Amino acid sequence: MTKFRRQPDIYIHREVITYSREKRPMEMITFTKDTKRKEEREALIDGLFPEANGDPESRPHIFDKKTIFLSCRVHPGETPASYVLDGIMKFLLKQTEQAKTLLEKFVFKVVPQLNPDGVYRGYWRLDTMAQNLNRFYTNPHPEHQPTIFGVKKVIVQQYQYKKLDVYVDLHAHASKRGCFMFGNNLKGEDMLKNMLLPRLVSLNSLNFDWMECAFSEGMMKVKDKKDGLTREGCGRVSIMQACGGLPNCYTLECNYASGRCINHISQKLNAETGQVEPEIAITDAKNRYYTEYNGKENKRNAPPYTIEVFEDVGRAFCIGLLDFYECNPVTRLTMSVYKNLEGVKTTYWPRTRFLYQKRRSPSHKPLRSKARLVEAEIIGFLSVARTVQFTSRYNKWVAPTFRSNV
Numbered sequence: 001m002t003k004f005r006r007q008p009d010i011y012i013h014r015e016v017i018t019y020s021r022e023k024r025p026m027e028m029i030t031f032t033k034d035t036k037r038k039e040e041r042e043a044l045i046d047g048l049f050p051e052a053n054g055d056p057e058s059r060p061h062i063f064d065k066k067t068i069f070l071s072c073r074v075h076p077g078e079t080p081a082s083y084v085l086d087g088i089m090k091f092l093l094k095q096t097e098q099a100k101t102l103l104e105k106f107v108f109k110v111v112p113q114l115n116p117d118g119v120y121r122g123y124w125r126l127d128t129m130a131q132n133l134n135r136f137y138t139n140p141h142p143e144h145q146p147t148i149f150g151v152k153k154v155i156v157q158q159y160q161y162k163k164l165d166v167y168v169d170l171h172a173h174a175s176k177r178g179c180f181m182f183g184n185n186l187k188g189e190d191m192l193k194n195m196l197l198p199r200l201v202s203l204n205s206l207n208f209d210w211m212e213c214a215f216s217e218g219m220m221k222v223k224d225k226k227d228g229l230t231r232e233g234c235g236r237v238s239i240m241q242a243c244g245g246l247p248n249c250y251t252l253e254c255n256y257a258s259g260r261c262i263n264h265i266s267q268k269l270n271a272e273t274g275q276v277e278p279e280i281a282i283t284d285a286k287n288r289y290y291t292e293y294n295g296k297e298n299k300r301n302a303p304p305y306t307i308e309v310f311e312d313v314g315r316a317f318c319i320g321l322l323d324f325y326e327c328n329p330v331t332r333l334t335m336s337v338y339k340n341l342e343g344v345k346t347t348y349w350p351r352t353r354f355l356y357q358k359r360r361s362p363s364h365k366p367l368r369s370k371a372r373l374v375e376a377e378i379i380g381f382l383s384v385a386r387t388v389q390f391t392s393r394y395n396k397w398v399a400p401t402f403r404s405n406v
């Protein structure tokens, strides 16, 4: 926050959306480059913004830009989520061309703690009333789940202003390995748009695992064993439904400990200078961090996760956004097999339709990136291979997921 304030061209606004059951504030920070600002401000919402005292001037200005909405710690013990958010904030604070482009193009709205009581009390997944708040987004009660009630109203307001473009709720995962996203199961072009962003994030991070991303209908409806509450009440499903089927609604998850493999990522090409940019330690697969753990350079095992890995996932999310909106001044796509965004789309669209619409594969998952050169004509063969692979993986990793989760 302080660093943002030191940048004169950054607009920053901090406000309390509401208080938790134990009267702890749930804050929201709005920031963007101070351009395309309108005189008009966002409206007050009944029952929210207790510190505004009814003053409409206390709300942030409206900008002629789309909104990226990020939230964290609905499950209070999921600290990797906060490190991912730190990575996003640090990326945006740096005065790089990439950060400037994002801030010029978008308004970021961040709610760092959705469950401040749980964080204060050191809980893992619940609030003071033993509620898993990520199951109450469909119809949150202003007194029983005040923070969820508040955050949903604020998100829907952005949708009503026709501003909301991307919603991501950040989490951590105790059983399913890797860093990945859960998305909704949508139809047609929306599904491609939905899958494209996580795919682009994986092309920008060694540790974000595209194979672990899931977009199945089943994942939207699965019931928790303990309380029978369904995931239809979680953030990404409810926000998508409340915001007219918004395609880019996600839960971003990072395992606490490690992943299954690391990605192959292409070099970064600076469009202006035509030069390849050097990697930083965490994005360099030949770095000691990876090679010492793997023993040999050509092995691709994931290292034990550290704060740097989580922050890098946040950074990769930002770069993925730049690629998604085709405004990345230093992109990896040019040096990749895809060459550009269209290349990624044409590679994945036939599979997307195959996997999610024409026929239900057992895993409802995208293909492993290692097989990316094998195209639609031999997809039949791949589906058999994947079924075998899926069965062993299901027993090992996916099955335990249904016992805990999201």
Ligand SMILES: [Zn+2]
Pocket: 075, 078, 171, 172, 405, 406
């Ligand atoms: Zn969680």
